[in-house]
Amino acid sequence: MSSFIFPDLQQHLDMLSRVIGPRPVGSAGNLRAEAYIAQQLEAAGYEVRHQHFECDDWKLRSASVEIDGVSLPVRSNSYSMSCDVCAPIVMAHTFDELKSLDLHGCVVVLHGGLSADPWQPRHFRFFSIKDQLRLREELERAQPLAVITISPRNEHVRPIIEDGDFHIPSVTVNSVSGARLVASEGHLVHMRIDSWSQPSTGANVIADSMMRPRGLAPQVLLCAHYDTKHESPGALDNASGVAAMLVLAQHLATRRDVELQCVALNGHDHFATPGQNVYQSFIDDACDSLDLVINFDDIGYQTTSNTVAFMNCTDRFVQHVRELMSAWPDIFEIGPWPQGDHAAFWSAGVPSVAFTSEASFTLPDRVTHTPLDVVENVNTASIADVVDFAEHALIRAIISMPARRRRDSAS
Secondary structure: OOHHHHHHHHHHHHHHHHHHOOOOOOOHHHHHHHHHHHHHHHHOOEEEEEEEEEEEEEEEEEEEEEEOOEEEOOEEOOOOOOEEEEEEEEEEOOHHHHHHOOOOOOEEEEOHHHHOOOOOOOOOOOOOOHHHHHHHHHHHHHOOOEEEEEOOOOOOOOOOOOOOOOOOOEEEEOHHHHHHHHOOOOOEEEEEEEEEEEEEEEEEEEEEEOOOOOOOOOEEEEEEEOOOOOOOOOHHHHHHHHHHHHHHHHHHOOOOOOEEEEEEEOOOOOOOOHHHHHHHHHHHHHOOOOOEEEEEOOOOEOOOOEEEEEEOOOHHHHHHHHHHHHHOOOEEEOOOOOOOOHHHHHHOOOOEEEEEEOOOOOHHHOOOOOOOOOHHHEOHHHHHHHHHHHHHHHHHHHHHOOHHHOOOOOO
16 A cells, blocks of 8 residues: 555544544544544545434543552443442352342442453343343342442453443452452442533434445445543544545545445444444445445554455455455455444345454453553554555455346355
8 A cells, every 4th residue: 555645544543542532422522533534524525414312421530449448449330320338348259149148238249250251231232141131130129339340350450330221330440459359348348439421412424425326336335433432542443443434435535436435433332332223224224225334443453464354245256355365465354253333234134344453352451442542552554454455455346246246145
């Protein structure tokens, strides 16, 4: 890829992750990112509209846990309610143990299997985990004053609970602090959370090319989410994907051999995925007309390679792309994966291609979703490679397909 696109990619990365920074849904940063993306697409010649939805803007002032006069490192669980409680701690290691306890007037500490993995939010529309739903229901029945979840990690601790629909104050502590709590069962713990939320709005940004040839050319949709977790600058997740989408959209804006739409989705990292929910009606309506969806998510991590996955694509299309791939040796094919915004299109039967970094499936433990997700971890040349591949392999391949066979399942 020629170096002339590097300044554009770097500009988008810097603006989203350095200048704007954390972009959780409904926040001031999220609204700034929405305006910036819309401005860039309009400047490239697209007709832009905003698909709004209501949400809450949650903010944390402080969180603390103190036992026997010692303050423990603590991380508030995102979207937790405020509290200021001093009460005895009660331990629960298994669900049966939890169910047998009287939690009235207590702070319950969940460890072992009860806090081994982050909880799936109650209203996450794509799937649920039965044991976690049962655990949540038992806690809501027992009504402890607060919940402390012990992470199995001592470093790179992530909130175990991120759910605005869970109405018991909660924090997460690391494994070392957790061991101290376990050894202090029955002692009084003082737990404070100073947080607040206010009504806000968010939006998906949808852009259509002004050069649309009205159904005569293949219809391609580019997508990337632009929101982040709280406290994360979101350089890799997902300023890198948005930057790729914006640059590719600019390159394709005036072409008449492809009908292009761009969607900057909002809410991928929010507990209720509000952007995907409001956008689902469009997916249902468009699934019969779209020829290809290209999703960019967490691309360009340092020196690792990027990957490409094909879903619902015809054998002929995939074979055509594979024949071109040798020109991009740092991009390799992997099997389908469901964790991205392409999943909704994939499940609707739309041919979809997803790009991500080779390391993206382990990065949430160390980099993404944390304050460490900064521009210095992103390789701009690697993002440029993905843009080049998408333009000169994927778009070239879909244009070459006969119209009647773009969506055929036969090879």
